Amino acid sequence: MTVIALDAMGGDFAPDDVVKGAAWISLDTTIDVIIVGDEKKITDRLKELKHNPEHLSVCHASQSIKMDESPKDAIEKKPDASILVAARLVKEGKAEALVSAGNTGACIMACAKTFTKIPGIHKAALASVYPTETRRGRKNDPFSLILDVGATINVTANDLVTFAIMGSSYASRISKNPKPRVAILSNGTEEIKGTAEIVDAYRMLKDYKRINFVGNIEGIDIPKGTADVVVCSGFTGNIVLKMLEGVSETVMELAKYAYKTSYLWKLGLVMLRGAISQLKDITDWEQYGGAPLLGFESLFIKAHGRSKARATANAIKVAAKAASSGLIKDISTTIKDFSFV
Amino acid sequence: MTVIALDAMGGDFAPDDVVKGAAWISLDTTIDVIIVGDEKKITDRLKELKHNPEHLSVCHASQSIKMDESPKDAIEKKPDASILVAARLVKEGKAEALVSAGNTGACIMACAKTFTKIPGIHKAALASVYPTETRRGRKNDPFSLILDVGATINVTANDLVTFAIMGSSYASRISKNPKPRVAILSNGTEEIKGTAEIVDAYRMLKDYKRINFVGNIEGIDIPKGTADVVVCSGFTGNIVLKMLEGVSETVMELAKYAYKTSYLWKLGLVMLRGAISQLKDITDWEQYGGAPLLGFESLFIKAHGRSKARATANAIKVAAKAASSGLIKDISTTIKDFSFV
Numbered sequence: 001m002t003v004i005a006l007d008a009m010g011g012d013f014a015p016d017d018v019v020k021g022a023a024w025i026s027l028d029t030t031i032d033v034i035i036v037g038d039e040k041k042i043t044d045r046l047k048e049l050k051h052n053p054e055h056l057s058v059c060h061a062s063q064s065i066k067m068d069e070s071p072k073d074a075i076e077k078k079p080d081a082s083i084l085v086a087a088r089l090v091k092e093g094k095a096e097a098l099v100s101a102g103n104t105g106a107c108i109m110a111c112a113k114t115f116t117k118i119p120g121i122h123k124a125a126l127a128s129v130y131p132t133e134t135r136r137g138r139k140n141d142p143f144s145l146i147l148d149v150g151a152t153i154n155v156t157a158n159d160l161v162t163f164a165i166m167g168s169s170y171a172s173r174i175s176k177n178p179k180p181r182v183a184i185l186s187n188g189t190e191e192i193k194g195t196a197e198i199v200d201a202y203r204m205l206k207d208y209k210r211i212n213f214v215g216n217i218e219g220i221d222i223p224k225g226t227a228d229v230v231v232c233s234g235f236t237g238n239i240v241l242k243m244l245e246g247v248s249e250t251v252m253e254l255a256k257y258a259y260k261t262s263y264l265w266k267l268g269l270v271m272l273r274g275a276i277s278q279l280k281d282i283t284d285w286e287q288y289g290g291a292p293l294l295g296f297e298s299l300f301i302k303a304h305g306r307s308k309a310r311a312t313a314n315a316i317k318v319a320a321k322a323a324s325s326g327l328i329k330d331i332s333t334t335i336k337d338f339s340f341v
Numbered sequence: 342m343t344v345i346a347l348d349a350m351g352g353d354f355a356p357d358d359v360v361k362g363a364a365w366i367s368l369d370t371t372i373d374v375i376i377v378g379d380e381k382k383i384t385d386r387l388k389e390l391k392h393n394p395e396h397l398s399v400c401h402a403s404q405s406i407k408m409d410e411s412p413k414d415a416i417e418k419k420p421d422a423s424i425l426v427a428a429r430l431v432k433e434g435k436a437e438a439l440v441s442a443g444n445t446g447a448c449i450m451a452c453a454k455t456f457t458k459i460p461g462i463h464k465a466a467l468a469s470v471y472p473t474e475t476r477r478g479r480k481n482d483p484f485s486l487i488l489d490v491g492a493t494i495n496v497t498a499n500d501l502v503t504f505a506i507m508g509s510s511y512a513s514r515i516s517k518n519p520k521p522r523v524a525i526l527s528n529g530t531e532e533i534k535g536t537a538e539i540v541d542a543y544r545m546l547k548d549y550k551r552i553n554f555v556g557n558i559e560g561i562d563i564p565k566g567t568a569d570v571v572v573c574s575g576f577t578g579n580i581v582l583k584m585l586e587g588v589s590e591t592v593m594e595l596a597k598y599a600y601k602t603s604y605l606w607k608l609g610l611v612m613l614r615g616a617i618s619q620l621k622d623i624t625d626w627e628q629y630g631g632a633p634l635l636g637f638e639s640l641f642i643k644a645h646g647r648s649k650a651r652a653t654a655n656a657i658k659v660a661a662k663a664a665s666s667g668l669i670k671d672i673s674t675t676i677k678d679f680s681f682v
Contacts, residue, residue: 185580186576194494219580219585219587222587223590224590235535236580239577240560241560243564246561246563246564249564250473250474251592253474264612265616267612270609271606271608272613
C-alpha cells in the first residue's frame with residue numbers, strides 16, 4: 001500500500017475539494033492518504049463525504065500558505081504550514097510522495113528546504129505534460145512531457161543532461177512508453193544549433209545508450225509531439241507552456257466570434273460538437289494528474305491550482321504510481337551510471 | 342520615386358516568379374525596380390510578361406546562391422552572386438532597399454559584409470510579423486512584430502534595448518500604429534523576471550519616453566497580441582515563430598481528421614468554410630510582405646523562400662514604404678538619443 005501526504009490547504013478550492021478528492025481515492029483504490037492541514041476543517045469536511053476511514057488519516061498543521069503569498073516569506077515565517085508538515089512526513093518516510101495544489105513557488109521551496117537532492121543533480125526540474133497532435137499507432141497517448149517549466153533561468157549542459165535522464169525515467173514509468181524519445185528544444189535540429197550549453201548537452205547525450213535521445217527539435221515539433229520528452233531551461237519551458245495555453249484561449253475566442261457572427265457558422269459549430277468535445281477530452285488538464293518535481297530523493301506532484309476533487313484524485317493516483325514504480329531509484333542509478341560515461 | 346534592388350535569383354520560384362512580381366509592381370506603382378541576376382534569363386522572362394519598362398531595369402550578376410548552400414562558403418566563393426551585387430547597389434546609393442527571397446543565412450551575411458551598422462547597434466535583428474487574435478478598435482491590424490528571429494543566441498541588455506527601439510520604429514512606420522506597445526518576452530511579467538539581461542533591459546527601457554514600453558509579457562500574450570512589438574533573443578524568437586507555425590499545421594491536421602471521420606463533422610466544416618477562409622486570410626503570410634533586417638544603414642526585406650509573384654510584389658511594396666518613411670534615420674536618431682539617457 002502506497003502512502004501519500006496530501007496538503008489539504010493548498011489550491012483555489014482547498015480544503016473542501018482537496019478533501020473530497022482524498023475521500024474518492026479512499027473508496028476507489030488501496031492508496032493510503034494522510035490529509036495534512038487544519039484538523040477541524042478536514043474532519044468536519046470528511047463527515048459530509050462518503051469515504052473509507054481505513055485509507056485516510058489526518059495530520060494537523062496549524063498554519064497554511066495562501067496562493068498569492070510571497071513563497072520565500074511564507075516558507076520562512078510559517079514552519080508549521082501544511083505544505084512543510086506534509087513534506088516532512090515524506091522526508092521521514094511516513095509517506096512515499098507529496099501532493100499539493102497550492103502556491104507553486106512555496107511548494108517548490110518547501111521541497112528544496114525539506115528534501116535531499118539526488119547525488120549528481122544540481123537543479124531540480126518541474127515537468128509538465130501537454131497534449132500534442134494524436135498519432136495513433138506510433139504512440140499510445142497524445143501527451144508529451146516538457147521540463148524544466150520551473151525556475152531555472154540559466155542551465156548548464158549538465159543540468160540539461162540530468163533533465164533528460166529524469167524526464168525519460170518519468171515518461172517510461174508513467175506513460176507506459178518503454179523508450180520515450182527525448183529531445184532538446186533548440187533553434188535548429190543540427191548538432192551545432194543552440195546555446196553553448198545545448199551544444200555540449202547534445203554531445204554528452206548522443207552516444208548515451210540508456211536514453212533514446214533523438215537530438216534537437218524545433219518549436220514546430222512541440223504541438224506535433226515529435227518527442228515524448230522535451231528538455232529546455234525553465235525560462236524557455238515557461239514561454240512554451242504559456243504559449244500553448246494562449247493558443248487554446250485564442251482558438252476558443254475565435255470559435256465564440258464565429259458562433260455569434262453567423263447562423264450558418266453557429267450550425268457548423270453545433271455539428272462539430274462531437275469533434276470539439278473529443279478535442280476537449282484530450283486537452284483536459286484535469287486528467288493529467290499534475291506536474292512532477294524531479295531531482296529529489298522524495299517525490300512531489302504539483303496539482304494545478306484550480307484543481308477540484310477529480311483533478312486532486314488524479315494527482316494522488318499519479319503520485320502513487322510514480323512512488324511505487326521505482327522512479328527515484330531509476331533516476332539515481334542512471335545519473336550514477338552516466339557519470340562513468 | 343523609390344528604387345528597390347531585387348535579387349531575382351533567390352527563392353524557391355526564382356527567377357520566374359520573382360521577375361513576375363517585379364513586372365506587376367511596374368504596372369501598379371511608381372516604384373522603380375532593378376532586377377539583379379542572370380540578364381538573359383531575366384530579359385527572356387520579362388518578354389513573356391506585361392510590364393512597364395520605364396520602372397524596370399536589369400543588372401547582371403554572373404553567379405547565384407542556392408537555397409541549400411552553406412551561407413558562409415557561398416558568400417566567400419561567389420563575389421558576383423546576385424544577392425551581393427544587389428546589396429552593393431543599395432550600399433552605393435543606387436537603390437534604397439534590398440529585397441530577396443533567397444537563402445536567409447546568405448542574405449544576412451551579404452548584408453553584414455556589405456552594409457554599415459548604425460552607430461550604437463551591435464547586433465542586427467531579423468523581425469517577423471505574425472498574426473494575433475484580432476482586436477478591432479484597440480489596434481488596426483491583427484499583426485505583431487517579433488524580433489530577433491535571426492541568429493542571436495546570446496543577447497546583452499543593450500541588444501534587447503536596440504531591438505526594442507528598432508522594432509518600435511518599424512511598427513510605427515509600417516503598421517500605421519503611432520505608439521506601438523513594446524514588450525520583452527519573459528517568464529513572468531514582473532520587473533525581476535527573466536535572465537539578467539532581460540532584467541537590465543527592462544530597467545533601461547521603463548523610463549524611456551520615446552518608446553511605449555509596456556514591460557514584460559509571457560508566452561500567453563503572444564497569440565493574444567498584447568504587445569505590438571515583442572523583443573527577445575533570436576534563440577527564443579525562433580522557437581516562438583516555429584511553434585506558431587506548428588500550431589497552425591496541427592489545427593489543419595485535426596480539421597482533416599474531423600473531415601474524414603464523420604459525415605456530420607464534414608458538413609459542419611463545410612458550413613464553417615466562410616469562417617475558415619477569413620482565418621486563412623488573416624494568417625496568409627503572402628500578404629505580410631517579408632521580414633525586415635534591422636540595424637544597418639541600409640534596409641533589407643527578406644521575402645519568404647516560398648514567395649510567388651504576389652508575395653514578391655508585397656515585399657517590394659513594404660521595402661519601398663519603409664525606405665521612403667525615414668525608418669533608418671529615425672532608428673539612428675533614437676539610438677543616439679538613448680545613449681544620453
